[in-house]
Amino acid sequence: MKHSKWAQLTKLSDLVFDAVAQKFAKLQEEEARLKQQRSRLAEMNADALDAFKSVHPSHQLDGDFHWQTWVGNNASRLGQAQARARALSEMHKPALRKAFGRKSVLRDLANK
Secondary structure (H helix, E strand, O other): OHHHHHHHHHHHHHHHHHHHHHHHHHHHHHHHHHHHHHHHHHHHHHHHHHHHOOOOHHHHHOHHHHHHHHHHHHHHHHHHHHHHHHHHHHHHHHHHHHHHHHHHHHHHHHHO
């Protein structure tokens, strides 16, 4: 009877750990996606700055200024989103550790 209850608790702790780990993984994926977008924006900006080195038709319409404004706004937005994702990841780490600890302890108790 006791073994059955430990097994049930172990299964429950496994489910809780899997749910918390899945949330954490999604946050890490989001942060990686945002990091990739920031890198792509930096590449686009470098390419555009190379094009603006010589006389460019967009200079007549202040295109380089508007481009830099757009890049700055998007870089700021992506940086804030990445910081938010990183902060949420850090906030979820204690729950992940706790769920893992419960899972480990209950697995050990169930095996005794």
